[in-house]
Amino acid sequence: MHTLLTWLGTKDLDNMLNDTNAAISTIAAKSEQPFDKIVILSNKDEDKWSHFERFLKKRMAIANRPDQDIQVHKAHIDSPIDYQSIAKVTDKWISKLSDEADTLSINLTSGTPAMTTLSVLIGKGKSNTHFLQATPSNELILVKIPLDFAQAYVQSASKSIAFKATSEPNFHRAFNNLTNHSSAMKITVSKAQKISASEVPALILGETGTGKELMANAIHLGSLRSSKPIRIINCGALAENIVDSTLFGHKKGAFTGAEKDHPGLFEQADGGTLFLDEVGELPLSVQVKLLRALQQGEITRLGDTKSIFVDVRIIAATHQDLSLLVSQGKFREDLFYRLAVGIIEMPALRNRIEDIPSIVTQLVDQINQSSSKHPSYKSKQISDKGINFICTQSWPGNIRELWSTLNRAFLWSDTTLINDEDIFKSLIKRQKKNISDDLSMTINDIVDIVQITDDIQKKYVKAALKASGYVKKKATIMLGLKDHQTLTNWMKRLNIETDS
Template sequence: MNTLLTWLGKTDIDKSLDDKEAAIATIALKNAKPFDQIVILANAWEGEWEGYLNWLKTRLAGSKRPFGQVVIQKAKIKSPIHYESIFEESKNWINKLSNDSDTLTLSLTSGTPAMISTSVVLGKSRNNVRFVQSSELRGIEEVDIPVDFAREYVKSAAKGVANKVVKDPNSPKNLNQIIATSPKMVDVIYKAKILAKSELPVLVLGETGTGKEVMSNAIHLDSLRADKPFKAVNCGALPQTLVDSILFGHEKGAFTGASNQHKGLFEQASGGTLFLDEVGELPSDVQVKLLRVLQEGTVTRVGGSESINVDVRIIAATHRNLLKMVEANDFREDLFYRLAVGIIQLPSLRERLEDIPLLIAELIAEINSSASTQTNRNSKNISDNGIKFILSQPWLGNIRELWNTLNRAFLWSKSREISQKDIADAMITRDKTEEDSEVVLSLGQTIDARQLIDNYKKKYVIAALKASGNNLTKASTMLSLNSPQALRVWVKGLGVDLPK
């Protein structure tokens, strides 16, 4: 059976009153192969359906084309532009008619854009569907739509998941939404809330991956500037030749390629907050300019002479020890004290163990949410042993390392429940290659070298046992010992307690 499915347009009805052909009639009368069945979907002008239907059948009969199965069906849609109801109605009809027909032709001329686009998406999922359109000048045209929507959807979804994975899980949160059950994080949130309501500059310190940008954004969202811009820049990634332009802006013609005036980040963030991530990476000449902006509250664009007032709150962050950089003359002391008015010291993940189970739940929810857009990815969870194993690891890369490890574990595991082994296999091995610092002794000074060595050994034995879940075989391998028995000798001699 050869079937035509189309939506009824007002133009089809109006032209039929003058005995003229519009889209539906043109396709029905001039298609190379006559249609055995024509189904017309409509949701308006119900009083005119019968007249139009009789006219179309008469024209088909006059052209010696089948007209016995030409019907107008009332479409159960909320409006001509309500995508959800149009999708459901179109899906039902396309599935039914495609199953009952050898070929199903869909008209792309009659109906609203919502109706036409929905027909295209649904029709491309069926291998016996063709598309046609008509016009007064060109008549009937078969439309080739060389897009595999299913493949493109999977590709797009996979790209979305990939983009999510390579970024930190740092969707904007206010301070109340940041997980804080450990004493150190409770104290951090308490201080951050006080600073948020002030206009003071804030310096956020912490190891890589502890969530410095998340904290900075949260302070902004809880501040009096929450409805104003939050602009962020990674100072370590600023190109040396463009850093002035990016931060302070430039005038048209200021340098080769400056074809338009450009407002820098200070102007863009005016009224709001400018987040300077890895501020310790700023070159010395830019530190001078930044200090001047903080002191005077004005910027001058590259190539310009006018001083422009800016009202910006600065939140800076770094994983580096700025005080040591000040002592080494790598960071300006006056700039440091300008930034370090309100200081937030974020604890490492290993210092906030009480928060880890809740963090895991939050990260898993984000991973599952991203994966849900892919047809071949299932929602997964993590076992109790997996959580215990995570708690035993140092996570030197903090939340970022945990995030990436969980993503790898979810990707590779074939099970719906992530095990301790899945987490262990997903971790990146770190080799300890620390060089000994120079040892200096004064004449007459005494030290207990054996005790120092034993203390050093004991720390590493305890760390290896913790990381391996007290597995002597794995721990001995981590410590480069020949056997678990050799580790037992160390454990006994160093007075390390093994769990019963």
């Protein structure tokens, strides 16, 4: 993602009234790489902000450039020359946007000298930041700052590595780049391609960390809506009192702090796709409005009485059992059937072993790429033994857990070749829960308790052998047995055969 950060200058507003370009519109229209997002900061002339947003969006549309994510934000500064308050605002926005974007460009033409100076000082500490300015004749200039901020650069690179390690792995978002060597994933991708070509709502099911958001992006990119925006919201990450406003927008004065009209994600995604992650977390009151949007294609902003018609495709995802939530009265049955038209079940990583080597390669490339920004970093790889060990593990957290484990292994190891022992030391140790003793039986029930016990023991012994790479000594420790001879005796009794 390419983002532009700029202050709103007096010249920008004056030229807007004459419908002519100034620095912001010039840079946005002439940048070699189009901006996916434009963030404008201002502390005055708030009554002109919405007019300027419309003006700039119009200019971007004429230039055939992205115009969906352009917004003026209020900058809480004491004055246009107060370095302390300007530095606080500038640092907040540059840090946020440089973490989110692949490239952040900063306009040095608009704003006061204090704003420009602090943009340079803070922006030079970020490894992915560039500077632009416009001449009086509206020519674009790429600015090279001839200063060495090496220490700030190293600190930023270290922070970037940490940020990437704790964020989601960023796979290529298209069907032909989804790893699908396994039969389970091939079936899943085939279904998703068919759903993508239609206009039906989609519901993506699967355990945490299986790549539901990746699949949603692939469905969007494979659809006729691919040229339109996709908006993403994690329904479980927002407080109940702001979910409504986030999805459907609000009118000025709808609640304390609503200083102007705000379009929600439905309006922002008009013509495109809205991905509702963890849809099972939506409050019932919001579910009613979501159902109306699906059935009638219209929404109502919070605090408004007028309906707005939108053309949005819904893709929802959850790791929960929605049918169970329906039976518990926590999820509307009519909404469930509206969403559950194109159903995709993402297979767990343990059920797609053939995909693991390719997935590991992709994750390793991402770790090396993000870490390479640090001057002292040396590129690392996974040995064949390491990959084989990864394939034997169950990965209850799926790709997300694998991603975190690889990051830890790369961090702890001083060698350039990560082996099975490095991966083993980087695994999170879990305490297995005891089987629940909350059982009940009726007088006529008959069970074979010996067979049940043998079946459970057999499953655990097989799982321990697989996870340990069929090393009996390790499997013995995992099962809490006295010694490996005891394990051998169990294997004979349970009729478990192994080549090792």
